[in-house]
Amino acid sequence: MLKKLLKRDLTATSRLFVPMLLVYVTASLIAKGLLELFISAGPETSGGGAISLLFILVFMYAAMFILYLVACILMTVIFIIYDFYKTMIKEESYLTHTLPVSSKQLLNSKMIIAFFWQCVTMLVTIVSVFMFMAGHINVGQIKEFFAPVFREIPYSYLVLSAVSLVLSLICGTLTFFVSMAIGHLNGKHPLITSIGVYTGIRIVMDVASAVFTVFFFDNKIKYTISSASYANGHVTANIYASYGNYIWNILSCLCTVALIVCFYWVTQYIFAKKINIE
Amino acid sequence: MTPVFECSHITKHYGAKAALSDINLTLEPGRIVGLLGPNGSGKTTLIKLAAGLLTPTSGTLTICGETIGPLTKSKVSYLPDKDYLSGWMSVSQVIDLFHDFYENFDRNKAYEMLNRLQIDPGQKLKTLSKGNREKVILILTMSRSADLYLLDEPIGGVDPAARDYILQTILTNYNENGTILISTHLISDVERILDEAVFLKNGTVSIHSAVDDIRNQYQKSVDELFREVFAC
Amino acid sequence: MPWNFDPGRPIYSQLLEMIRLQIVSGRYAPGEKLPSVRDLASEAAVNPNTMQRALTELERTGLIYAQRTSGRYVTEDSALIASAKRTIAREKTGVFLQEMKQLGYGPEQVTEIINTIDSSENADQDVSDLDAEKK
Numbered sequence: 001m002l003k004k005l006l007k008r009d010l011t012a013t014s015r016l017f018v019p020m021l022l023v024y025v026t027a028s029l030i031a032k033g034l035l036e037l038f039i040s041a042g043p044e045t046s047g048g049g050a051i052s053l054l055f056i057l058v059f060m061y062a063a064m065f066i067l068y069l070v071a072c073i074l075m076t077v078i079f080i081i082y083d084f085y086k087t088m089i090k091e092e093s094y095l096t097h098t099l100p101v102s103s104k105q106l107l108n109s110k111m112i113i114a115f116f117w118q119c120v121t122m123l124v125t126i127v128s129v130f131m132f133m134a135g136h137i138n139v140g141q142i143k144e145f146f147a148p149v150f151r152e153i154p155y156s157y158l159v160l161s162a163v164s165l166v167l168s169l170i171c172g173t174l175t176f177f178v179s180m181a182i183g184h185l186n187g188k189h190p191l192i193t194s195i196g197v198y199t200g201i202r203i204v205m206d207v208a209s210a211v212f213t214v215f216f217f218d219n220k221i222k223y224t225i226s227s228a229s230y231a232n233g234h235v236t237a238n239i240y241a242s243y244g245n246y247i248w249n250i251l252s253c254l255c256t257v258a259l260i261v262c263f264y265w266v267t268q269y270i271f272a273k274k275i276n277i278e
Numbered sequence: 279m280t281p282v283f284e285c286s287h288i289t290k291h292y293g294a295k296a297a298l299s300d301i302n303l304t305l306e307p308g309r310i311v312g313l314l315g316p317n318g319s320g321k322t323t324l325i326k327l328a329a330g331l332l333t334p335t336s337g338t339l340t341i342c343g344e345t346i347g348p349l350t351k352s353k354v355s356y357l358p359d360k361d362y363l364s365g366w367m368s369v370s371q372v373i374d375l376f377h378d379f380y381e382n383f384d385r386n387k388a389y390e391m392l393n394r395l396q397i398d399p400g401q402k403l404k405t406l407s408k409g410n411r412e413k414v415i416l417i418l419t420m421s422r423s424a425d426l427y428l429l430d431e432p433i434g435g436v437d438p439a440a441r442d443y444i445l446q447t448i449l450t451n452y453n454e455n456g457t458i459l460i461s462t463h464l465i466s467d468v469e470r471i472l473d474e475a476v477f478l479k480n481g482t483v484s485i486h487s488a489v490d491d492i493r494n495q496y497q498k499s500v501d502e503l504f505r506e507v508f509a510c
Numbered sequence: 511m512p513w514n515f516d517p518g519r520p521i522y523s524q525l526l527e528m529i530r531l532q533i534v535s536g537r538y539a540p541g542e543k544l545p546s547v548r549d550l551a552s553e554a555a556v557n558p559n560t561m562q563r564a565l566t567e568l569e570r571t572g573l574i575y576a577q578r579t580s581g582r583y584v585t586e587d588s589a590l591i592a593s594a595k596r597t598i599a600r601e602k603t604g605v606f607l608q609e610m611k612q613l614g615y616g617p618e619q620v621t622e623i624i625n626t627i628d629s630s631e632n633a634d635q636d637v638s639d640l641d642a643e644k645k
Contacts, residue, residue: 001379004378004379012364015366091360091362092362092363092364094360094362095362095363097331098330098351098356099351099379100348100349100351100352100379100380101348101351101379102347102348187292272347273333274333275330275331275332275333276332276333277326277331277332278292308559309559310557310559445555446552446555449551449555449556449557449558450548450552454548466517469517470512470515470517470555470556470557471555471557471560472557473557473559473560490520490521490522490560493517493518493520493521494520497518498518500517502517502518
């Protein structure tokens with residue numbers, strides 16, 4: 001059953017994500033092309049003398065491209081919310097909630113698909129960054145740049161950071177889902193109630209997180225590049241890393257897991273036992 | 279024999295207003311039952327409770343002895359009175375969807391019926407006329423071999439020829455061991471196919487009787503009795 | 511096309527009358543197999559349960575009988591069919607005569623009207639002649 005739900009959710013969401021990503025890929029290929037053009041045109045166009053038309057056009061395009069990238073990040077969130085709202089609360093919910101599946105299965109499918117698209121978007125972005133660097137910055141230089149980082153910070157910490165990122169993505173998605181689930185209980189104004197609930201939850205979460213940080217964290221800076229210089233084709237940087245936040249990070253992950261469990265249970269309970277599609 | 283539908287002291291409130299008050303209703307298998315009442319009497323609410331789209335404020339509701347859940351949903355075929363399918367899907371995609379999720383869905387029967395209506399399965403739902411879209415949804419609903427069919431206003435807002443077609447489709451395709459609950463306010467069109475009638479007045483059951491008993495007892499048609507009971 | 515009914519009377523008894531009429535008028539020959547309940551119900555556009563009830567009642571009159579595995583058949587007893595035909599004819603005539611009585615025509619005048627209608631084209635004129643004769 002879950003596979004069938006995944007198939008359905010994937011087909012429905014592809015209609016939103018695939019065009020967005022295709023546009024991004026196209027735009028980034030064009031950007032790459034312009035970048036190459038710009039670089040090969042030489043130093044005259046990049047600074048020195050009169051500002052050429054090419055420079056202006058490339059600059060404008062770069063600005064729009066960056067805006068589109070930011071928009072993609074926003075759209076990823078919006079598409080996920082839109083799909084959930086449409087299929088779990090609005091008209092299509094008549095079909096969704098009369099399928100012979102449990103609310104847990106419905107929720108699992110939504111979460112998996114949301115995470116999938118978040119990963120795809122991130123991957124596409126990272127690949128495009130590497131594409132921009134290709135031919136100008138090689139892997140060796142990157143390794144050099146980050147070497148001090150890897151020297152100072154234990155491997156396990158980086159793993160923990162990755163885990164923390166994944167957990168916060170999942171928790172973020174679930175925060176939206178649980179807000180909509182609670183919001184839909186108010187049949188007359190589900191959308192506004194959802195927004196209200198979400199705002200409330202976020203305020204509480206952020207305040208609690210700030211308080212938690214103040215008490216458990218003696219050093220807020222994980223690591224930062226405090227200075228960097230580029231000379232003779234080498235990049236050097238001074239990295240300041242701190243471990244005081246190791247425990248904070250673990251505790252924070254645990255809290256996130258607790259929130260995930262809580263939000264998941266509340267959402268599936270509401271749709272299983274308190275469903276109110278008006 | 280387990281009743282196919284049984285509700286006991288069902289009450290449903292929307293805020294302060296009670297849409298259904300203390301409903302007790304039992305339906306046996308193999309019957310065609312009309313859920314009759316004016317607009318706002320609670321028919322759609324009762325049907326949505328049975329379909330699993332609403333939860334009662336109090337009381338219990340069982341389908342074939344089970345509480346509402348994935349198992350009952352596999353036994354219930356629901357025809358809502360609104361458009362609930364994704365417009366971007368084609369007819370054949372929706373048929374595939376139903377085939378995937380419902381074991382008791384007969385794909386061949388559905389295609390046969392579409393063929394007879396000359397509806398091209400490759401068409402997207404949003405490009406179909408309203409009448410055709412409703413017929414497609416009806417075909418999907420009746421191609422399932424369910425224990426309980428819930429039809430919410432299947433002939434409302436439809437021309438007389440289409441009404442005949444819809445009633446004919448319902449009669450020739452339903453699972454005879456199953457029960458059909460038709461909610462409607464167009465009683466004269468529907469009463470000839472009913473076994474039983476349930477009159478729903480202001481959220482309570484005012485009459486539940488076999489239709490021929492009504493004709494014998496009151497010496498009038500169900501439609502005429504309805505007009506009396508619900509006179510303004 | 512669905513069969514026509516008066517919704518104010520139980521449908522099963524109307525179905526019974528209609529099928530009985532079909533049998534006595536020869537649409538279903540003696541010994542002929544009737545369509546299945548479902549097919550008949552579909553033709554009439556009624557609930558199969560109602561059709562089933564009508565057929566069960568009709569079985570009681572003896573005009574049809576059920577063969578357990580193969581369905582329902584019209585009786586081969588032609589005398590029974592003829593007798594049923596006569597009974598229906600008598601009922602309908604009785605009703606007709608009652609209506610004519612309300613107009614003021616007794617059975618003999620009714621017979622005359624029938625004869626004149628049979629033999630002439632201008633039925634109206636002859637009836638008014640009859641009235642004139644009466645006066």
